[in-house]
Amino acid sequence: MNDSAIDYAAVFQALPGMVALLGPDLVYVDVNEEFLHGAGRKREQTVGHHLFEVFPDNPNDPAATGVRNLEASLRRVLATGERDAMALQRYDVQDPERPERWQERYWSPCNVPVFGPDGEVVLLVHRVEEVTELIRARGGRSTDRTQVLEAELYTRARELQELNERLRQAHAREREVALALQGAMLPARRQAADHRAAVRYRPAVGALNVCGDWYDLVDLVGGHRLGVSVGDVVGHGLAAAGVMGQLRSALSATSRVAAGPAQALDVLGRYAHVVDGAESTTAVTTFVDFDRHTITYSSAGHPPPVLMHPDGRVEFLDRATDPPLDACPDPVRRPQAATVFTDGATLVLYTDGLIERRREDIDTGLARLADSLTRHRSADPETLADAVLRELLPPGGATDDTALVIVRL
CATH class of the missing domain: 3.60.40.10 (PPM-type phosphatase domain)
Structure with missing residues (x-):
């Protein structure tokens, strides 16, 4: 079978897992059906809209930085031309029908560049693994081993998020110091x-x-x-x-x-x-x-x-x-x-x-x-x-x- 016989649009829609395409301006170009289902969005609510318009950070929770972390990863891919596998992220996903409601979700994203003929990044492939059910500890008094492991995984995920944020702040401080040192030494x-x-x-x-x-x-x-x-x-x-x-x-x-x-x-x-x-x-x-x-x-x-x-x-x-x-x-x-x-x-x-x-x-x-x-x-x-x-x-x-x-x- 040659390339011309492959319906790549159909392949994209049939991909397992949540997959989206974004332009360099971080506007959604296309999403597959699994992405729409997992995100709880309709196509017209996603395609043609900016990342922060579709998934704003929860203004009621200062710790809700998942979307900002995603933006930083996407911009790294644009700048470096290299794929970026993110650490597990917690997102507060807004209900499009009831904007005052936010649902806690856990996604494991990976962002990959697509290059044009001139070698510049023209598209970003954003693939998401939905792991909310593995992370969320269910309520109740059950001592079921699965629930205990889920609770432990949830704790480790939050610790990893906090560690990532501390590393980001440390890297930002190093950059500021290095720039100041560099500026002082240049004529x-x-x-x-x-x-x-x-x-x-x-x-x-x-x-x-x-x-x-x-x-x-x-x-x-x-x-x-x-x-x-x-x-x-x-x-x-x-x-x-x-x-x-x-x-x-x-x-x-x-x-x-x-x-x-x-x-x-x-x-x-x-x-x-x-x-x-x-x-x-x-x-x-x-x-x-x-x-x-x-x-x-x-x-x-x-x-x-x-x-x-x-x-x-x-x-x-x-x-x-x-x-x-x-x-x-x-x-x-x-x-x-x-x-x-x-x-x-x-x-x-x-x-x-x-x-x-x-x-x-x-x-x-x-x-x-x-x-x-x-x-x-x-x-x-x-x-x-x-x-x-x-x-x-x-x-x-x-x-x-x-x-x-x-x-x-």
Whole structure:
């Protein structure tokens, strides 16, 4: 039997268990008959309606957070493109005929993404196992072993809910601390002001996804020169933010005395070898000489900087790329290359959160960046930075940090 002979609509309706399809806006697109039966809803009360419209949280019970937990899971799937099996959830389900009545239900949900041709999530499959009868302890004095086990399971389910909530709060606190630490260690925007530069940092979405991206601008000794660099530490959370601060400070200091960007990365690589968590960090640094109109650069496994000429022509600075920091057991001298620019050109450095997308070749992201820069080439750096982020980052935010530096030369 080939695919064209299969009635997928009929298959969907015949699926065992409660199954619903939601769009990225969390509006129900379709539900099977079992879902309608288990939820006590009619099709016209579900399809075309938002999640919170169909299943609002019980306003009379502050502990009724099942639907909010479900929303958080669905948004995680949208952001990461990965399935999310939720812990057992308690829901207060409103009676559509008698809105003042709420029925306690226990559902075990699993949310799965459906991808479109461009690799973006276009649908969410929401599958539910109804376990209310297994959880709810029946009243009475019976000592039946099944009831005892049900009561014990009910207790454990409530404890698990409380543990999940405490973990969520702890993760949120970690994210706040990591963001504050990261912000404190990144250079202030005023350091770029004299060079017609714009800097942007966008943290990853999700409580645990604060990463180790950094950027830096350094006035170099000897003539009218500027060092511009970005880097990306592997890992997430406070540990990555701490490593990021050490490496950024080291590269900033090294750049001021190094003969060129390759030597600066050589020294940084040796330093990374003794910093726990710094292995496989990527970084790229450029030395801009405004008197000679040259850019000298070197990259340690990082996406290439972009030089956009005044006529809109885009040049990727990719002729001096080497492995990431501390990737080789014995350090070797890193390559270095140079190019020239004319007044009015634009230098762009960024981290991979700007261009990389799941299930997409990196060249596609680089082409998208080049196109955005070219179309907005007449804009000032601040406006250009906002336009690039708006066009390249997903609407709900990226799953990786993004650092962006734009310098008008």
